[in-house]
Amino acid sequence: MSQQLPHEFNEPVTLAIIGGTGLYKLDSLTPVAHLTVSTPWGFPSSPITISRTDDGFPIAFLARHGQHHQYLPSDVPSQANIAALKKLGVKAIVAFSAVGSLQQHIKPRDFVIPNQVIDRTKGIRKSTFFEKGFVAHVGFGEPFDLKLNKLIADSCADVLEGENVKLHSRHTLKDDVTLICMEGPAFSTRAESRLYRSWGGSVINMSCLPEAKLAKEAEISYQMICMSTDYDAWNETEEPVTVETVVGNLKANSANAHRVAVKLIEVLEPKLKSGEIGEDLKHSMKFSVSTADSGKDRALLEKMHYLFPGYWPLENSTTR
Numbered sequence: 001m002s003q004q005l006p007h008e009f010n011e012p013v014t015l016a017i018i019g020g021t022g023l024y025k026l027d028s029l030t031p032v033a034h035l036t037v038s039t040p041w042g043f044p045s046s047p048i049t050i051s052r053t054d055d056g057f058p059i060a061f062l063a064r065h066g067q068h069h070q071y072l073p074s075d076v077p078s079q080a081n082i083a084a085l086k087k088l089g090v091k092a093i094v095a096f097s098a099v100g101s102l103q104q105h106i107k108p109r110d111f112v113i114p115n116q117v118i119d120r121t122k123g124i125r126k127s128t129f130f131e132k133g134f135v136a137h138v139g140f141g142e143p144f145d146l147k148l149n150k151l152i153a154d155s156c157a158d159v160l161e162g163e164n165v166k167l168h169s170r171h172t173l174k175d176d177v178t179l180i181c182m183e184g185p186a187f188s189t190r191a192e193s194r195l196y197r198s199w200g201g202s203v204i205n206m207s208c209l210p211e212a213k214l215a216k217e218a219e220i221s222y223q224m225i226c227m228s229t230d231y232d233a234w235n236e237t238e239e240p241v242t243v244e245t246v247v248g249n250l251k252a253n254s255a256n257a258h259r260v261a262v263k264l265i266e267v268l269e270p271k272l273k274s275g276e277i278g279e280d281l282k283h284s285m286k287f288s289v290s291t292a293d294s295g296k297d298r299a300l301l302e303k304m305h306y307l308f309p310g311y312w313p314l315e316n317s318t319t320r
């Protein structure tokens with residue numbers, strides 16, 4: 001079916017959804033194109049599917065671990081994923097993720113909108129677009145877009161169905177909601193899980209980083225929507241997490257994930273069109289570069305122009 005769709009799409013696509021474990025396509029929307037995007041950082045984890053809403057608004061969908069879930073969390077080509085979405089014109093990304101709960105009140109199948117992250121990855125993932133010859137630093141005090149965070153928190157709670165299925169956010173909990181991003185692929189030990197609770201962790205996954213950092217570098221508004229699937233390993237009254245538990249709860253809850261996605265598309269379309277969402281980081285990278293023009297490597301500069309066309313002059317750069 002998808003092979004018969006066009007492999008080109010010539011309009012800007014401002015909204016992207018990244019699907020995580022258990023969310024490999026958006027059934028509620030009809031696809032209109034299937035794109036294989038080559039970037040200077042390689043190919044994304046899956047072809048990008050473009051769909052349209054009833055009034056023609058295009059949305060990009062990308063499966064984080066590949067269409068067949070073939071990428072380990074440590075191997076997800078996040079640079080290529082974010083670069084490809086940027087190239088399509090994406091201004092906002094809503095990224096779904098299956099997470100373990102570190103708190104009793106966040107039950108399996110609940111939805112969680114985090115606003116903070118603690119990085120427990122091990123430095124083996126490529127976490128920036130920048131490198132020697134082009135040094136830049138992005139602010140990451142707020143890892144997610146707080147406007148998008150509030151919009152999701154305000155609009156999605158009502159669409160969740162089922163007994164006791166809740167949506168938790170800083171707006172409902174009146175406190176930070178902190179996501180621990182660990183390396184994996186093995187889940188945490190009980191001691192680690194308890195340590196994360198003592199740090200104030202709310203939920204845990206293996207996927208938020210470097211995705212959120214790269215989105216920030218690419219000036220894209222980004223928010224992760226977490227679906228709780230287990231109590232990780234801290235809760236001695238429960239069996240420690242297994243993939244079986246995660247997938248079982250995701251399957252049972254997939255209708256809610258689709259409902260949330262449909263609602264979000266509906267509320268985000270006008271906000272992206274009006275510029276209320278997706279414009280706050282515009283041009284932020286232009287002024288975040290430390291390397292002087294004369295020290296910038298020309299080949300790297302050309303690579304950066306894939307993300308930021310025309311931001312920095314090519315003349316005066318150095319050919320190495």
Ligand SMILES: CSC[C@H]1O[C@H](OP(=O)(O)O)[C@H](O)[C@@H]1O
Nearest residue numbers: 020021073097098205206207246
């Ligand atoms: C299959 S359990 C662990 C796996 O699930 C989550 O994936 P995603 O965030 O893409 O939904 C978690 O981060 C791990 O990668």
Ligand SMILES: Nc1ncnc2[nH]cnc12
Nearest residue numbers: 098099100205206232241
């Ligand atoms: N307990 C857990 N730890 C890390 N990633 C997860 N994804 C789903 N449950 C998880």
